[in-house]
Amino acid sequence: MLQISNASVFFEGRQGKEIHALDRVNLDIDEGDFVVALGASGCGKSTLLNAIAGFLPLTEGTITLNGSPISRPGADRGVVFQKDTLLPWLTVLDNVALGLRFGGVSRRERREKAAELLGLVGLADFARSFPQELSGGMRQRVGIARALATEPDILLMDEPFGALDSLTREQMQELLISVWHRTGKRIFFITHSIEEALLLGTKVIVMSPRPGRVVARYDLDFVRRFTETQDVRSIHLSVEFSNLREEIRELLHTDHHFAGVAA
Numbered sequence: 608m609l610q611i612s613n614a615s616v617f618f619e620g621r622q623g624k625e626i627h628a629l630d631r632v633n634l635d636i637d638e639g640d641f642v643v644a645l646g647a648s649g650c651g652k653s654t655l656l657n658a659i660a661g662f663l664p665l666t667e668g669t670i671t672l673n674g675s676p677i678s679r680p681g682a683d684r685g686v687v688f689q690k691d692t693l694l695p696w697l698t699v700l701d702n703v704a705l706g707l708r709f710g711g712v713s714r715r716e717r718r719e720k721a722a723e724l725l726g727l728v729g730l731a732d733f734a735r736s737f738p739q740e741l742s743g744g745m746r747q748r749v750g751i752a753r754a755l756a757t758e759p760d761i762l763l764m765d766e767p768f769g770a771l772d773s774l775t776r777e778q779m780q781e782l783l784i785s786v787w788h789r790t791g792k793r794i795f796f797i798t799h800s801i802e803e804a805l806l807l808g809t810k811v812i813v814m815s816p817r818p819g820r821v822v823a824r825y826d827l828d829f830v831r832r833f834t835e836t837q838d839v840r841s842i843h844l845s846v847e848f849s850n851l852r853e854e855i856r857e858l859l860h861t862d863h864h865f866a867g868v869a870a
């Protein structure tokens with residue numbers, strides 16, 4: 608269980624002015640959960656993810672993973688960003704295997720594991736390619752495989768599909784659902800897109816602008832429906848989906864700070 612209790616973050620802004628980025632966030636991420644954080648730019652989503660990743664400390668509150676407080680980055684958390692962070696001089700296979708190099712795993716095992724993960728994300732044939740030979744969507748798939756290589760407890764994804772065109776984005780959503788379903792990994796995923804949040808999340812939290820607070824929570828099953836039917840169109844067209852989309856859109860627009868959130 609990943610447990611976030613009363614998490615608050617203050618940054619020191621210009622001229623010593625305090626920036627209240629995150630305000631008393633409580634969130635439990637259980638095994639198998641797909642948690643999506645939705646909110647406008649600047650509402651503290653990345654701050655929350657970075658705190659879970661151990662990249663920045665909370666000012667108040669705690670985050671524990673299986674009972675242990677998080678204070679630094681660790682192999683038990685795999686991170687995927689919007690912009691891929693692949694090393695251009697390494698092949699796709701070696702990029703995926705990289706995280707295991709520091710874990711005392713033999714070269715043969717590293718390569719076997721990396722090849723297996725490339726299969727999981729549909730890139731088995733690109734193991735010997737270099738990142739620059741791949742499309743944006745393919746590079747993000749490599750990033751997902753790499754994040755999974757150390758067998759983390761949770762996958763942290765900061766707008767991983769934000770820079771992709773809409774068709775590739777839809778394909779990546781479906782791929783991620785299949786990875787989630789097949790691995791049973793819990794995921795914490797950030798997005799600006801209401802539709803993406805509704806399709807992917809088993810739990811969706813909606814955050815307000817500064818200070819970032821959770822203003823609504825939803826337990827959803829569209830993603831499970833997708834794994835059974837593989838029919839995204841009928842989900843998008845369902846009354847339930849469109850009612851929720853409108854409800855959340857309205858919620859986001861009740862505050863003018865939310866302008867800029869896209870469906």
Ligand SMILES: Nc1ncnc2c1ncn2[C@@H]1O[C@H](COP(=O)(O)OP(=O)(O)OP(=O)(O)O)[C@@H](O)[C@H]1O
Pocket residue numbers: 618619620626627628646647648649650651652653654655817
């Ligand atoms: N290191 C920092 N120093 C000072 N202020 C910061 C720092 N990091 C974030 N902030 C501020 O904290 C607030 C929350 O930022 P954060 O990046 O978490 O928002 P976000 O919801 O992820 O936004 P986006 O969707 O644009 O990525 C913003 O006002 C931002 O300017």
